[in-house]
Amino acid sequence: MNDTERRNHGETDDAAPVRVDIDGDVRDLREQSGMSMTEVVRRMNDMGYRQWTKTTLFHIEHNSRELNAIEAWDLTKALELTPPTDLSKLYRSRSKALIDRQVLDAVAAGAEASKAIERWRITDIVARSSIDDELRAGRIGSRYARARLEKLDHTAEAIAHAESGKERG
Numbered sequence: 001m002n003d004t005e006r007r008n009h010g011e012t013d014d015a016a017p018v019r020v021d022i023d024g025d026v027r028d029l030r031e032q033s034g035m036s037m038t039e040v041v042r043r044m045n046d047m048g049y050r051q052w053t054k055t056t057l058f059h060i061e062h063n064s065r066e067l068n069a070i071e072a073w074d075l076t077k078a079l080e081l082t083p084p085t086d087l088s089k090l091y092r093s094r095s096k097a098l099i100d101r102q103v104l105d106a107v108a109a110g111a112e113a114s115k116a117i118e119r120w121r122i123t124d125i126v127a128r129s130s131i132d133d134e135l136r137a138g139r140i141g142s143r144y145a146r147a148r149l150e151k152l153d154h155t156a157e158a159i160a161h162a163e164s165g166k167e168r169g
Contacts, residue, residue: 025061026057026090027061027062029079029090030057030061030079033080035079035080037057040075041053041054041056041057044057044075047074049071049074060075067090070104072087073104075090076089087100087101117159120155120159124155124156127152128152131148
């Protein structure tokens with residue numbers, strides 16, 4: 001699924017969408033920006049939100065529809081605001097804005113970490129297989145192989161330690 005399809009389904013990577021509690025007045029922000037509902041919806045459609053209609057925006061403006069965190073970010077952009085600094089304008093509570101931003105950052109970092117760990121698993125298997133093949137064929141010595149396997153083992157231990165949630169000492 002590409003980014004546009006994820007947006008259409010309210011998803012980000014493999015993580016569940018983070019829901020945002022919008023307490024602010026989106027309608028006031030839209031009107032302050034001088035945009036009609038049609039213009040905001042067009043901008044959201046242009047960003048890949050094909051399911052967005054004026055009815056969708058109406059429900060958001062009247063707090064009867066939640067946004068996921070990515071939608072909130074993109075709605076801020078559609079309103080010609082700067083998401084990192086202006087996202088909080090969608091909220092009456094700055095603490096909720098901060099928490100949602102932190103959660104969004106953590107979800108993104110987690111998705112990146114999952115991808116990195118999967119890449120590591122594959123490259124570790126390939127490296128161990130190559131060491132074994134080259135050792136059996138006599139193209140590398142056992143001392144060289146053992147040193148390289150120790151490096152791979154050390155990395156595996158560090159990743160297992162990190163995945164268990166324990167701090168390294």
